[in-house]
Amino acid sequence: xxxxxxxxxxxxxxxxxxxxxxxxxxxxxxxxxxxxxxxxxxxxxxxxxxxxxxxxxxxxxxxxxxxxxxxxxxxxxxxxxxxxxxxxxxxxxxxxxxxxxxxxxxxxxxxxxxxxxxxxxxxxxxxxxxxxxxxxxxxxxxxxxxxxxxxxxxxxxxxxxxxxxxxxxxxxxxxxxxxxxxxxxxxxxxxxxxxxxxxxxxxxxxxxxxxxxxxxxxxxxxxxxxxxxxxxxxxxxxxxxxxxxxxxxxxxxxxxxxxxxxxxxxxxxxxxxxxxxxxxxxxxxxxxxxxxxxxxxxxxx
Numbered sequence: 374x375x376x377x378x379x380x381x382x383x384x385x386x387x388x389x390x391x392x393x394x395x396x397x398x399x400x401x402x403x404x405x406x407x408x409x410x411x412x413x414x415x416x417x418x419x420x421x422x423x424x425x426x427x428x429x430x431x432x433x434x435x436x437x438x439x440x441x442x443x444x445x446x447x448x449x450x451x452x453x454x455x456x457x458x459x460x461x462x463x464x465x466x467x468x469x470x471x472x473x474x475x476x477x478x479x480x481x482x483x484x485x486x487x488x489x490x491x492x493x494x495x496x497x498x499x500x501x502x503x504x505x506x507x508x509x510x511x512x513x514x515x516x517x518x519x520x521x522x523x524x525x526x527x528x529x530x531x532x533x534x535x536x537x538x539x540x541x542x543x544x545x546x547x548x549x550x551x552x553x554x555x556x557x558x559x560x561x562x563x564x565x566x567x568x569x570x571x572x573x574x575x576x577x578x579x580x581x582x583x584x585x586x587x588x589x590x591x592x593x594x595x596x597x598x599x600x601x602x603x604x605x606x607x608x609x610x611x612x613x614x615x616x617x618x619x620x621x622x623x624x625x626x627x628x629x630x631x632x633x634x635x636x637x638x639x640x641x642x643x644x645x646x647x648x649x650x651x652x653x654x655x656x657x658x659x660x661x662x663x664x665x666x667x668x669x670x671x672x673x674x
Contacts, residue, residue, distance in 0.1 A: 384619065389612060478506075571593060
């Protein structure tokens with residue numbers, strides 16, 4: 374069974390929210406930082422949010438940069454965070470955006486699909502070519518691992534390269550989608566999606582329905598919700614009847630305890646975890662309502 378099948382089932386069970394644990398130290402209540410010290414505070418904060426949201430989220434995404442910046446101690450926290458998520462029985466996406474070739478790619482794949490940094494999925498950049506993707510595929514074949522390849526992202530600079538018009542027609546991101554779709558028939562899961570999916574941002578709603586219709590066999594990792602400007606209606610257009618993708622939010626969940634700087638002075642991890650859980654549930658419900666509205670108006674796909 375591919376991990377992408379497990380992710381589909383997790384969306385059925387818990388909704389399409391992916392909780393991003395891109396945990397900066399200043400996202401944590403000051404009382405907890407004073408109690409633990411910064412390094413231990415990150416791990417304790419992550420654990421509290423994992424425990425509070427595991428049953429209402431489809432998966433978690435952990436951006437490695439927030440841990441790499443703290444050196445070896447930070448990478449230890451990263452490894453322990455991955456382990457805590459998987460111990461709960463939840464799926465985890467390692468947001469590492471690797472994109473090298475040949476033996477280097479094989480080493481990266483071993484590092485992030487085995488050992489202390491093992492994750493269920495990774496994020497990959499395709500722009501050195503398909504030989505930067507292929508070494509990761511052996512892990513899909515051997516133990517069901519998955520990946521999300523950058524296709525059309527949610528950042529402002531996406532138009533610098535992803536939107537470049539091709540002589541043959543279409544845009545560069547279309548080529549990425551075509552290449553990933555071509556991999557799908559050999560690794561097709563039981564719900565009709567390939568073992569590897571793509572990253573498609575939800576901040577450009579006018580294109581969303583067309584992209585979703587064209588890439589029916591690719592599961593989407595959908596960033597850009599909340600703090601980056603994406604709305605539930607945008608995300609709903611990138612889903613297929615509420616599935617076929619997970620919608621990531623990080624800051625709006627991690628900092629839910631202190632929206633607009635308003636929080637009790639003695640706010641702690643319990644307070645933050647309760648706020649995070651409410652934020653996930655509110656996000657889930659908003660997306661599901663938007664999906665239902667789309668179905669009602671005949672726009673489901």
